[in-house]
Amino acid sequence: MFAAGGKIIDVHVHFDGEPGFLDGLLAKLDSVDGLAFLLTTPRAFPEALAFIEKHPSRLAGFGAIRLDDPNVLEQVDSFHQAGFRGLGEMTSPLHNYDDERYWPVYERAERYQMILLFHTGIVNRETPHVPEDISFDRMRATRLDLIARRFPKLVVIGAHLGNPSYAEAAEIARWNPNLYFDLSGSSLIKKSNDYTFFKSIFWWSGIVSAHTPESGASAFEKLVFGSDIFRGDLAEFDRERDRYQKMLDACDVPKEAQARIFSGTMQQILRGLP
Numbered sequence: 001m002f003a004a005g006g007k008i009i010d011v012h013v014h015f016d017g018e019p020g021f022l023d024g025l026l027a028k029l030d031s032v033d034g035l036a037f038l039l040t041t042p043r044a045f046p047e048a049l050a051f052i053e054k055h056p057s058r059l060a061g062f063g064a065i066r067l068d069d070p071n072v073l074e075q076v077d078s079f080h081q082a083g084f085r086g087l088g089e090m091t092s093p094l095h096n097y098d099d100e101r102y103w104p105v106y107e108r109a110e111r112y113q114m115i116l117l118f119h120t121g122i123v124n125r126e127t128p129h130v131p132e133d134i135s136f137d138r139m140r141a142t143r144l145d146l147i148a149r150r151f152p153k154l155v156v157i158g159a160h161l162g163n164p165s166y167a168e169a170a171e172i173a174r175w176n177p178n179l180y181f182d183l184s185g186s187s188l189i190k191k192s193n194d195y196t197f198f199k200s201i202f203w204w205s206g207i208v209s210a211h212t213p214e215s216g217a218s219a220f221e222k223l224v225f226g227s228d229i230f231r232g233d234l235a236e237f238d239r240e241r242d243r244y245q246k247m248l249d250a251c252d253v254p255k256e257a258q259a260r261i262f263s264g265t266m267q268q269i270l271r272g273l274p
């Protein structure tokens with residue numbers, strides 16, 4: 001049976017074959033009883049696969065596909081056949097995420113019960129002198145609304161809570177039971193002196209109204225934990241965990257809800273997978 005993770009599940013750890021990274025990550029996860037979704041590039045795939053197979057209680061594989069790759073469906077197939085649990089982080093598409101051209105990918109992921117992780121919001125520009133075909137607008141969090149509705153069995157995670165369109169991201173998550181967000185990236189740094197701001201974004205805890213889906217959950221439970229470790233910067237795990245903790249405490253999010261944000265929600269989803 002697939003291990004569903006311990007005290008903390010990090011949905012957002014990049015791996016591109018950085019030397020020594022997997023051993024370091026494993027030691028970190030052992031120390032915190034954690035599980036990480038390892039977002040694996042095709043070139044890092046053989047190394048990641050061998051390591052994940054040895055440590056299935058600590059790592060779940062995610063295939064970092066490019067939506068515009070002509071061979072994307074075959075890649076989805078091979079990641080699935082390798083036992084990978086999801087796809088992502090998807091980023092920088094040539095069309096909007098919800099464009100019908102990409103629906104075959106989502107259909108296949110839904111059939112395989114693979115979780116999808118999308119980058120949402122503003123994106124870095126690493127090589128400013130090189131022309132590129134990338135736009136924030138194609139990756140708005142709101143592009144996930146149609147995907148979540150059209151593929152109701154998919155579990156969709158938007159990374160970065162649509163930075164800076166937090167309100168839009170939270171509102172679509174409020175109505176889509178299969179949509180979650182992580183808050184990795186610059187947002188918790190930007191808002192570090194104003195964490196109670198997020199109370200205005202996740203406002204509907206305990207609200208009973210015809211205009212809000214019935215739920216006893218804290219509105220903050222639309223969040224899951226993601227660190228967005230990349231280029232092997234393992235220290236980001238603790239830094240991001242600390243920021244999440246400070247924000248959730250500042251917003252008076254109950255401990256039980258915090259436990260679901262840090263692991264419980266994802267545990268439940270993973271237990272439902274084949």
Ligand SMILES: [Zn+2]
Nearest residue numbers: 089119120159
């Ligand atoms: Zn991202």
